[in-house]
Amino acid sequence: MIPTRTLGPDGPTLSALGFGCMGMSEFYGPSDDAESRRVLEAAVEAGIQMFDTADTYGLGHNERLLAPLIAAHGARICVATKFGIAREPGQYARSINNQPDYIRRACDASRARLGVDTIDLYYCHRRDPAVPIETLMETLAALVAKDKVRAIGLSEVSADTLRRAAAIHPVAAVQSEYSLWSREPERGLLDACRELGTTLVAYSPLGRGFLTGTLASTDALAEDDFRRRSPRFADAAMAHNRRLVAALGDFAAARGATPAQIALAWLVGKQPNVIPIPGTRKISRLQENLAGAALTLSATEIAELDALFDPAAVAGERYPEAGWAGIERT
Numbered sequence: 001m002i003p004t005r006t007l008g009p010d011g012p013t014l015s016a017l018g019f020g021c022m023g024m025s026e027f028y029g030p031s032d033d034a035e036s037r038r039v040l041e042a043a044v045e046a047g048i049q050m051f052d053t054a055d056t057y058g059l060g061h062n063e064r065l066l067a068p069l070i071a072a073h074g075a076r077i078c079v080a081t082k083f084g085i086a087r088e089p090g091q092y093a094r095s096i097n098n099q100p101d102y103i104r105r106a107c108d109a110s111r112a113r114l115g116v117d118t119i120d121l122y123y124c125h126r127r128d129p130a131v132p133i134e135t136l137m138e139t140l141a142a143l144v145a146k147d148k149v150r151a152i153g154l155s156e157v158s159a160d161t162l163r164r165a166a167a168i169h170p171v172a173a174v175q176s177e178y179s180l181w182s183r184e185p186e187r188g189l190l191d192a193c194r195e196l197g198t199t200l201v202a203y204s205p206l207g208r209g210f211l212t213g214t215l216a217s218t219d220a221l222a223e224d225d226f227r228r229r230s231p232r233f234a235d236a237a238m239a240h241n242r243r244l245v246a247a248l249g250d251f252a253a254a255r256g257a258t259p260a261q262i263a264l265a266w267l268v269g270k271q272p273n274v275i276p277i278p279g280t281r282k283i284s285r286l287q288e289n290l291a292g293a294a295l296t297l298s299a300t301e302i303a304e305l306d307a308l309f310d311p312a313a314v315a316g317e318r319y320p321e322a323g324w325a326g327i328e329r330t
Contacts, residue, residue: 002047002293003268005275007078007121008172009197011151014078016268017293018050019043020203020279024065025058028209029222031281033065040069042283044077046290052175052201052277054082054125055110059089063113070114080173080201081110082125082155084326096326098128100139107148123153123175126326133161137168144169153201158328159192166196178202178274180211180263180309181232181244182318184329193273205267205276206260208233210241213249213259229320237316247308255301260285261292266305269297 003016022028024036040051051069053062063081070079083106087094111119122143124136143149151172154165165171174193178185178200185200193200208227209215217238218228227233232241245259252262260278267276278289297305319327 002290005199005273007050007199007275008151009170011172011199012078014049014275015047015293016275017048017264017289018052018201018275018277019048020277021051021053021062021066022057023279024281025062026224027057027226028279029225036065036281037068039281039283039286040066043286044069044073046286048290049076050078050080050201050275050277052080052203053114054085054123055106055113056082056085056087056094056125059087060109060113063110067113067115070116074116078120079114079116080121080123080153080175081114081119082123082153082175083107083110084123084125084128084155093322094126094325096126096128098124098131098136100135103136103139104143107143111148118147119149121151121153121172122149123155123173124157125155127154127157127161127328128326133164134168137165141169156327157189159188161328162189162192162196162198166198171196171198173199173201173275175201175203177204177318178267178276179205179207180248180266180305181207181241181314183309183311190271190274198273200271200274202267202274202276206263206278211245211248211259211263213245213252216242230316230318231320232314232316232318234316240315244309244313248305251305251308257292257295258288260288261295262297262305264289264292265295265297266302268293269295270302 004013005016024031085094086097140152153173155175176185218233248259252259280286
């Protein structure tokens with residue numbers, strides 16, 4: 001059975017496994033909307049409650065994709081979306097916008113695409129340091145007061161920024177890349193989240209697919225797949241990182257599990273206030289992920305995985321240069 005988490009200091013109780021929807025619109029090659037909707041329905045029926053999207057995913061396509069799911073199951077699920085990344089169609093390069101007028105317009109546009117009056121969880125996708133965090137939070141708090149937003153989230157912020165933000169209004173969730181091979185939140189952010197009652201939502205918990213052990217090279221990926229530009233997937237880095245994944249495969253096989261299941265079990269078992277949001281376009285992978293979230297690892301096994309995936313052992317940055325825009329490195 002999947003464990004549960006409380007969203008934020010006093011929010012709803014949700015399944016400890018969420019669903020990242022980005023890949024159903026872009027960045028990971030072509031997708032099929034009809035099949036995506038079948039997977040989303042299967043996720044709801046399996047008990048997943050948090051679904052994660054953003055206005056920039058497919059430039060609105062991803063939010064529209066979720067609208068029928070919300071119409072059918074709105075009372076059973078929590079849908080999070082985001083603002084702050086502006087880019088041109090077909091381009092990875094982006095600019096960051098946290099201006100109050102932009103936020104208000106983006107919120108109304110997302111509400112319309114999702115078909116909701118109130119967004120369950122609204123994230124600042126990336127921070128613009130030119131806009132004080134206090135101004136940003138005051139703008140979002142006003143949207144909460146108008147019932148346009150139910151809860152506020154931040155993404156890829158430092159512990160200091162989180163504390164300053166929470167002094168203005170409670171922050172229900174912080175989203176950050178967090179997995180066996182991306183452990184930056186352990187450098188203070190997780191402590192701040194526990195202190196404030198904030199949930200950490202872990203995106204790319206399977207290392208953008210690499211921790212599944214099924215990706216030997218980028219040759220088979222679509223030409224527009226984000227991973228072809230990722231330093232961590234470049235030839236030399238990938239050759240190095242494959243050794244880590246091979247060791248993870250041995251660890252998993254000894255326990256009758258898959259590498260993906262162990263990676264998710266590590267997150268859920270290690271951190272009581274973390275919700276990983278793996279994405280998939282296949283029901284078989286959805287079922288695999290569900291089994292992983294329900295798997296229990298001992299403290300000794302978690303420590304063994306910690307040591308195996310020491311951050312110093314991972315080769316390559318997690319983003320190309322353009323991808324670091326708006327990310328507060330700690």
